[in-house]
Amino acid sequence: MKAFQDHYAEDVAHCYGCGTLNTHGHRIRTYWDGDETVTRFTPQPFHTAVPGFVYGGLIASLVDCHGTGSAAAAMYRSQGRAMDTSPALRFVTGSLQVDYLKPTPLGVELELRGTIKEIRGRKVIVETTVRANGVATATGTVVAVQMPDNFGAAA
Amino acid sequence: MKAFQDHYAEDVAHCYGCGTLNTHGHRIRTYWDGDETVTRFTPQPFHTAVPGFVYGGLIASLVDCHGTGSAAAAMYRSQGRAMDTSPALRFVTGSLQVDYLKPTPLGVELELRGTIKEIRGRKVIVETTVRANGVATATGTVVAVQMPDNFGAAA
Numbered sequence: 001m002k003a004f005q006d007h008y009a010e011d012v013a014h015c016y017g018c019g020t021l022n023t024h025g026h027r028i029r030t031y032w033d034g035d036e037t038v039t040r041f042t043p044q045p046f047h048t049a050v051p052g053f054v055y056g057g058l059i060a061s062l063v064d065c066h067g068t069g070s071a072a073a074a075m076y077r078s079q080g081r082a083m084d085t086s087p088a089l090r091f092v093t094g095s096l097q098v099d100y101l102k103p104t105p106l107g108v109e110l111e112l113r114g115t116i117k118e119i120r121g122r123k124v125i126v127e128t129t130v131r132a133n134g135v136a137t138a139t140g141t142v143v144a145v146q147m148p149d150n151f152g153a154a155a
Numbered sequence: 156m157k158a159f160q161d162h163y164a165e166d167v168a169h170c171y172g173c174g175t176l177n178t179h180g181h182r183i184r185t186y187w188d189g190d191e192t193v194t195r196f197t198p199q200p201f202h203t204a205v206p207g208f209v210y211g212g213l214i215a216s217l218v219d220c221h222g223t224g225s226a227a228a229a230m231y232r233s234q235g236r237a238m239d240t241s242p243a244l245r246f247v248t249g250s251l252q253v254d255y256l257k258p259t260p261l262g263v264e265l266e267l268r269g270t271i272k273e274i275r276g277r278k279v280i281v282e283t284t285v286r287a288n289g290v291a292t293a294t295g296t297v298v299a300v301q302m303p304d305n306f307g308a309a310a
Contacts, residue, residue, distance in 0.1 A: 011205075011206070012205055014203050014206055015203065015204050015210055016202050016203060016210040016212065017210060017212045022203065023201075024199075024201035025210075044179075046171060046178075047171050048170065048174075048177065049169075049171070050166075050169070050170070050302075051166070052307060053307055055170055055172060055180075055216075056172075056219050056247070056248045056251065057171065057172045057212070057215060057216025057219045057220065058171065058216070060212060060215040060219060060253075061210075061212025061215060062212075064212045065212065092204070092205075092211070092255070092258075093253075094254070094255060095252070095254045096251075096252070096255075097251070097253075098215075098248075098250065099249070099250045100247070100248050100249060100250065103247075103307040151258060152205065152207060152208055152258040152260075
């Protein structure tokens with residue numbers, strides 16, 4: 001089954017978190033599960049905070065790219081379109097909030113499960129829960145914004 | 156000059172973001188500049204979002220570890236203690252908020268500059284601005300919590 005990220009055009013497939021073409025990166029893959037979006041990811045041994053636990057920056061990164069991917073998928077779905085249809089819809093992060101509930105154990109697969117809280121104009125809000133061994137260890141909210149055609153032009 | 160992170164004990168120096176012993180990681184270094192804390196970091200070419208711009212997850216990671224390091228330094232300073240004195244004070248992230256103001260260009264050194272907004276009990280709130288070429292591209296807030304002695308025991 002194709003993941004959301006498999007539909008990204010080549011010029012936007014280099015993201016360290018989710019780009020299929022970034023060989024250094026996490027290359028996360030996200031799918032629909034009913035009305036929820038799911039990403040599964042097993043951190044590397046060096047993604048450590050205190051030994052035995054996952055580094056919070058990785059969790060933030062996963063929530064971020066899971067969120068923007070979910071936002072794109074949700075916008076396609078709200079328009080009744082498949083993700084391989086044009087024009088392409090890609091999202092960037094406007095804001096990211098992560099709450100760390102408890103230490104996330106290293107060495108097991110993490111599950112990120114997202115719900116689409118709101119679609120308004122070019123903005124999508126995605127709420128995500130991170131679980132390890134079925135236990136919620138972090139929650140996050142991404143406000144994703146549809147990427148403008150002139151992204152970066154004024155940077 | 157020693158960075159805050161150079162004072163971390165060996166058992167807490169493995170963090171991917173800031174641990175001096177994590178050879179895979181970012182190994183950020185943070186210093187006082189008056190009442191502000193400063194981290195300078197040049198992303199790698201593969202830390203990309205859309206080509207030419209820094210991946211937001213890296214920015215979140217930098218804000219996170221800059222924040223916890225700043226929190227530790229601020230707590231030592233508030234107690235009139237040098238960072239190499241015992242008992243050691245280390246902080247973990249309770250929550251992380253990042254607002255992306257504009258795309259962050261890749262290929263230049265980033266400057267993170269933090270201010271200590273509040274120290275209350277075991278909690279320190281650090282606000283950080285990320286700049287590239289002197290232009291603010293992101294702001295972030297970390298609520299850092301002093302690491303309990305039994306960190307991870309109940310995970």
